Amino acid sequence: MPRRLGWGFWISAAWIALVLGAALAADLLPLPRYDETLVGPPQAGPSLAHPFGTDGLGRDVLSRVVYGARVSLGVGVGAVLLGLLVGAPLGVLAGYRGRATDSVIMAFNDIALAFPSLVFALAVVAFAGASLTNVLIVLGVLGVPAWTRLIRGATLSFAGREFVIAARALGARDRRILLREITPNVAVPAASYAFIGMAIAVVAEGSLAFLGLSVQAPTPTWGGLINEGRAVMDNAPFVVLAPSLVMFLTVLSFNVVGDRLRALTDVRQSGLEPGRRAPALAPAAGSRTTVVERAGDALLQVRDLRTHFVTGRGVVRAVDGVSFTLERGRTLAVVGESGSGKTVLIRSVLGLLPGAGVLRDGEVLLEGRDLTTLPPKELRGVLGTRLATVFQDPMTALNPVRTVGTQVMEPLRVHLGMKRRQARAAAAELLSSVGIPEPARVLRRYPHQLSGGMRQRVTIAMALSCGPDVLFADEPTTALDVTIQDQVLRLIHRQRQEHDMAMVLVSHDLAVVAQWADEVLVMYAGRVVERGPAEALFERTRMPYTEALLRAVPRLADPAHQPLRLLGGRPPDLANPPSGCAFSPRCPYARERCGTEAPPLAEAETPGHLYACWYPELVGREREIDREIDTEGVDTRGR
Amino acid sequence: MILLRLVRLLVVLLVVTFLSYVLLNLLPGDPTTQILGLSASEEARAQLRAELSLDQPLTVRYLGWLGGLVTGDLGTSYITSVPVAEALAERLPVTLELLVAAQLIALGLAVPVGVAAARRAGRTLDQVLTTLSFGLLSTPVFVLGVVLILIFAVKLQVLPATGWTPISLDLGWNLTSVLLPAVTLGCGQMAVYARLLRTDLIATLQEDYITLARARGLSPRRILWRHALRPSAISLVTAVGLNLGALIGGTVIIETLFGLPGVGRLIVDSIFSRDYLTVQGGVVLISVGYVLVNFAVDLVYAAVDPRIRHA
Amino acid sequence: MAGSGSAHLRAPEEVLLRVEDLVVEFPAGRGRRVHAVSGVSFDVARGETLGIVGESGCGKSTAARALMQLPAPLGGSIRLDGVELTGLRGETLRRTRRRLQMIFQDPISSLNPRRRVRDIVAEGPRVWGTGEDRVDEMLEAVGLDPATASDRRPHEFSGGQCQRISIARALVLDPEVVICDEPVSALDVSVQAQILSLLEELKKRYGLTLVFIAHDLAVVKNISDRVLVMYLGKTCELASGDTLVRRPAHPYTRALLASVPRSGLDLPPADRLISGEPPSPVTPPSGCRFRTRCPAAAPRCAAEEPLMRRIGPDQWVACHHPQAPTQQGPPVS
């Protein structure tokens, strides 16, 4: 935790502690009293005796600033507590109860927000008397709407989660759910806002004091000190600068602490430019392929591609030495479990990785031209016209604020230089070619007005718009319903045939792969473990992991309650992969050698069928060996 | 839909005016003392109360005041004998100019700064811009104002520290007199806006549709301005509306600090002289402005995001 | 109000859970309503596993939550062991609801990120004050080591392990019916197999009754005794898994089966069995809700809603023109 908060947090926290400590212990510190005049010559500059100098009446400015902190911080802390005590329960109530309760509370909140708060504070303090309690109460009450809004939002985002439903199913009462399930989750954003709120309250108190409407002289407050200091600004600027600086630092510290706390739940960063090339780590010993890739005139050839991410946990070897060759008119399927590096592989081929912290190595040859060394502008030309992409989730693949038409027409206009009218006609034609009824009407719509299947058709149309040579489809149907899934896969397949493209189809569904792929590449822990023509790979599997994948899926044709073959354990941590064969901890056939030496890719009987395993002859004989798999919590159900 | 919102808006205004009327009247302090002085006799006070209809119940007075409001009559100040509406109308242009100038400066700087920072998220430029805006955000307006006056008016002597020239007199001088106050007021807002925009842009840049736009070979500049900016603008638009409250608070300070004859000053002066009616008028003016701006913000939402338009 | 019929329900005393004519609707703005579940009936006998299959938005999850009265359904009857659940309030509801437990799809949001595994699993016993001796047993039963797992928080576990924790939490109160809402949809195939096997094992060991919801027919078939097919808030077909796959009678069931790639079943290509996209549940079609996509649709289908009727010893279908069995023998495997 401390590491993620960063040094800014700790410096700020230290400053707050310092100011707070000084304010509390002001009477014990060796300082002159704040109202003692002529402790030194008036308007004297900073000196050892008076580090912040003296004001027009010869009072010690440091002392006045320290005593001023009592009011400023007192109001800050008090106002936040008050706002929290009133606002948090209201917010939790509104967010958890919803419906009428929510509407009523939020309506009041809207009204409260329409009140000009500072003006109101001024009026109340002026008429009711400028005392510490009045200032504190007014600022506290004015903070309530913001608290309510914040806590309501946080509550709302958790109240709908399944764990709350589960708690209700267990029979927990509302009070217990609020206390045990909601409160701990709302606490972090609340703590964060408490610090921001203190910053706001300190500034607000300062504003009141600056206008002469906070605690009255002679008690010093920061705002009041700054206001007084203005009079002698010409001759003694430090009188105004000292409290200004202290106030600034304190407000800044509150803001930094609040911001860092909030960042604990923040998103990670990204960049727009392709990453600078930095060599990836050397391949692990013994993983070199023994089979030499056919060099030459293939459409797309990927050679020893490696993509590593530098993370807090160490270097993650997401893709670690992948090679393949793809000819026109063929479909290559990439399969593997979640986290095996399929998506990263596609994105590294296309150069679409985030900017910072990425190490890349290897070649991507499109008809012999290495894309990884192209300057960004040329790469963009290739990306737009020759390589095309479809992603998994059609809900997020289209820009929500632009019409379908603008988006489909964009590549036509940018890359093919079409005029608007021509592009519109071409776009309509594209849409109808992917089976969208009434294309002209759809062009004028926004993505959210279309169903998931329709949106995926739109993204396919966009991918096809410039007549690409290779189509990369990363799980194009995983987010769709089964019946729609079939429609979309058929469509993609037909388009691939019609346009004589090559296709890389990423999928975790072996049935999909078996039906649509010519060649298959199985990935495990960032490596290729088996690769080859689909038929050979499925019929004469040589690699235990591929076999396990095939067996783990229930099949429609099998009778109900047919026991599934179990693959225990889970994929390895890519920052810290096991030595030897990465699959050895889960492999039913593993022997001693597997734990020490990584198997290279070797060629099987069928040409082009490669596998990485020391004991391919054992595959398919698991029943005979029949040994228990040692795993993290797999049952031992009898067969 | 719009009709419904307008009704809601009216209700909010009614409640705000009523509450502020009641609150201001409940606060201790007696206008008769302000007008007649401490030594006035009880009869004189009672007579004055009757004259000002202060002896009537609060709700009756409020309704009377509301009736006046509809015809644009906010009452006449007991203290200065100037009609409140007139006093406000006279001061309003100054405050409006200040607000608009500050908002223009803030937005004009925030968009390029936010975009530049998001584009290079995590790199040096981003870190510098983020740190700077964090600093600005943490500087109270009166501190910033004092420091700017110290630099530009006291040391460099290039800009006036105080005073106001109306546009009608001289445009050039007008701009000079509004520059420092507007910068002071706009800087903090600029930082708030830039940070919001940066955060939202970074989130947007991680969306699939941005990666896909890159995969389509579009240039980073095009992706930023045409694809990413609009979906990232929602929080910014909200902030512009909500921050109006903070900005108006800021104008009170700024007008005091720079000696500008605006509404904020008028309200502060009226508060000190216990001029209830003027304060009440000011509060109403500000609330109306706030509510109207947020109504406009709702409309802008719909323009920015079609999902809201069709909801 | 015509539902999709209840001819397929067994006698009340034979079953543990009996749901009749369940209706759930949500407001959809501008006075319109989402007809999420419209007159669905099913029952589950003690120790049986009922599978419910259908595409997204067909109302499976809504029906599951309505069983728990979270939120309570708009209409219909839900009887658990003869006790009517709808209309129960306050303490009685709380007491009865614990006899049903639920497992959710999303392993991450099913568990409170800020609580320790032990607290999560022990929540039920603590609420009811029944002592925590079963907690360790349950953790072990789902394949977690209580000694190492207890003090950790959910984010330290993988998706599959999180589902194990959810299962332990659901079983610790010894419920009679466990409703599994897509419990394996978010998991990898190898982990999916682990969880399916675990459920089968726990079912045997604790004599559980399961309602298992999923969109993957093969998964549902593997674990279920009977399978109910739903479409747009209505029931289509009910049969044992084997019958359903061998002799699908409802046009929608056939389309679903044909859409599974490499199923090894003898069916026409899916694009001849279904077309277009599901209509909006806000404005569902009249008569048979499948008629807008059904190749066999006839005028009668728009005018009259089909009711469930028996067409085989263990097969019921809601269709005016059920399809002839396509295949007599067992499927090629």
Ligand SMILES: Nc1ncnc2c1ncn2[C@@H]1O[C@H](COP(=O)(O)OP(=O)(O)OP(=O)(O)O)[C@@H](O)[C@H]1O
């Ligand atoms: N920007 C990144 N920084 C650090 N690690 C990353 C980054 N992107 C991906 N990874 C890691 O790389 C590995 C491979 O991820 P990838 O997304 O390619 O898997 P996948 O096979 O596509 O999985 P899925 O089936 O879930 O889509 C994972 O361990 C992932 O956590």
Ligand code: SF4
């Ligand atoms: S090399 Fe050894 S551990 Fe690896 S897959 Fe082959 S048999 Fe299993």
Ligand code: SF4
């Ligand atoms: S009732 Fe008619 S429309 Fe509905 S499934 Fe049967 S044949 Fe098709």
Ligand SMILES: [Mg+2]
């Ligand atoms: Mg992926």
